[in-house]
Amino acid sequence: MHLVLASASPARLATLRSAGIDPTVIVSGVDESRLDGLPPAELALQLAELKCAAVAARDDVPEGALVLGCDSVLELDGEALGKPGSAEVAVRRWQAMRGRAGVLRTGHSLRDTATGRVAAATASTTVHFADVSDAEIAAYVATGEPLDVAGAFTVDGLGGAFVTHIEGDHHNVVGVSLPLLRDLVAELGHEWTELWSPTTA
Template sequence: MPQLVLASASPARLATLRSAGFEPRVVVSGVDESQVSGVPPAELALRLAQLKCRAVAGGEDIASDALVLGCDSVLELDGEALGKPEDADEAVRRWQAMRGRSGVLHTGHCLRDVAGSKEAAATASTTVHFADVTDDEVEAYVATGEPLHVAGAFTVDGLGGGFVTGIEGDHHNVVGVSLPLLRGLVRELGHSWTGLWAR
């Protein structure tokens, strides 16, 4: 069976895939995300996922039968795409803007079959409802450093979980990879989802 390669440094994506039965090889793309701008948030997530996937799939050390998965997530709030905050001050401002409100987390997925030179891509979108957190809670959360490493400055599977009051859509998508969407991409490329499970 093909080797699954994750073109992402995200520990949450890796953990999600492992819990779903996979043991992917991780190869970080090194793509400069600033090269894509001026597009709507959902399209931005997809384009960045495609760039990351293609950069890794073209590497010399990638197995000829590999399936390479690139992902990228952004939070849409007031029509603006929010990735990882630049620093703690920006993370605080983000939370002051998000608290008590809802945003849409878009995750672009791009899966490339290296052997067949085929590619399938799509974006999953999940609405996230945020708690009306206090200034003290925001300061304490940002001080942990967690919000600085994730799109939208929050997690549902970590310390930020208590600040998310609900979601509409795929929970795994908010963590970083939509398993139902990925299953569809795997099947679109002619592979078996269960056949890729680590044995």
């Protein structure tokens, strides 16, 4: 059983590899701005489903593979915060987030290309942010790290020191919930351990 990751995220790839899975990466090319206005959990799930479907339809997907699409947003005050894209937006995000908690929503969509069946769900993890100073925000944003990640932070990089604690699955904050993915694999009739690379097994 082979996994295809429909995502360019290096953090998702690293998380899967650390769990014994060596997926093929095929980037979906889906425009993430096309569904603006949806509630955060629904937005994350629908974008994951679009990414999964776009890649599963390609001719270069290995036969009989499982295709995984994921998308993450941070919910703060009912609003979905994706990638800030600019330093100015990232600074404003952090000024709003500091000393508070948000909910990281990651949509997961898994398609079995052999059967066409799809299993999908959203994982939610509450993230508590430190009361960082303006100087810390400026220095963090200047590194460039928060510009291209959902919610303008990472928990597995430079931003880890600014996350005081989380409630829920740590891996979900990185970008893919391993326990949820295991459930989706089982829902499609497969064993999680079938995805382990030969060197793991």
